[in-house]
Amino acid sequence: MAETYTKLFNTIVTSSIWHEDPATCKVWVTMLAMADFNGCVYGSIIGLADMARVDVKVCEAALMKFKSPDKYSRSKMSNGRRIEEIEGGWKLINHEYYREKGGSRAEYYRVYRRRNKKKGATVARNEMQQSATHTETETETYSLTESILMSYWNSKKRLPKVRTFSKKRKAHFKTRLNDTFFVENWKTAVDKMDASDFCCGVNGGWRADIDFLIKNDNNIVKVIEGKYDNRETIKRKSETPRPKFR
DSSP: OOOOOOOOOGGGGGSGGGGSOHHHHHHHHHHHHHOOTTSEEESOHHHHHHHHTOOHHHHHHHHHHHHSOOTTOSOOGGGGOOEEEETTEEEETTHHHHHHHTTSHHHHHHHHHHHTTTSOHHHHHHHHHHHHHHHHHHHHHHTOOHHHHHHHHHTSSSSOOOOOOOHHHHHHHHHHTTOHHHHHHHHHHHHHHHHOTTTTTTTSSOOOOHHHHHSOSSHHHHHHTTTTSOOOOOOOGGGSOOOOOO
């Protein structure tokens, strides 16, 4: 299974977050672990609480602390606030700073420039752009995990909740990670399914679950192409008023 990686600096033990109660620290470390390359954590409060193994009210209280100013914080950015709300989750405010501090992309480009110093400027620039595009694609691919998909899915009100990933689900999900179309469009597909009356079983019939999304490479295509979008009722020909003759 593809996994994300977040650097954990040893200075966390001297930060103000470490003076919070254990449950709050647990929620914070969980968010660090779930964050993607851009520092975004997707999911609902309930989903995040499940991931952190804490009570929902405890998770709510922790998030409120993270969104509030902290006068003891070492960082003065946003008055010490740690997160901000975004569509579908939260963004870690200082994530980019610590990512670059750790030398992830900055160090990569420094090494790349040194190795290609003897090449012509045009050639080096073109290769740099191609390499950056490839790296961003890989980052996006490998930032998707079971927990991220499950949390975002569970943030939707009309879709059936997911409690765990069975062995069969894990196998299907692993296959989907090799599908570029799925990796690039899964979030849009979840949004469209949540908005679809048909997928949500409004008429009391079939209801789409997460297995429908991940079990093959064709279902997501049908969702994205709009097969399950809501449509206005079309009147039958027999219901169409006949023209009046005078």
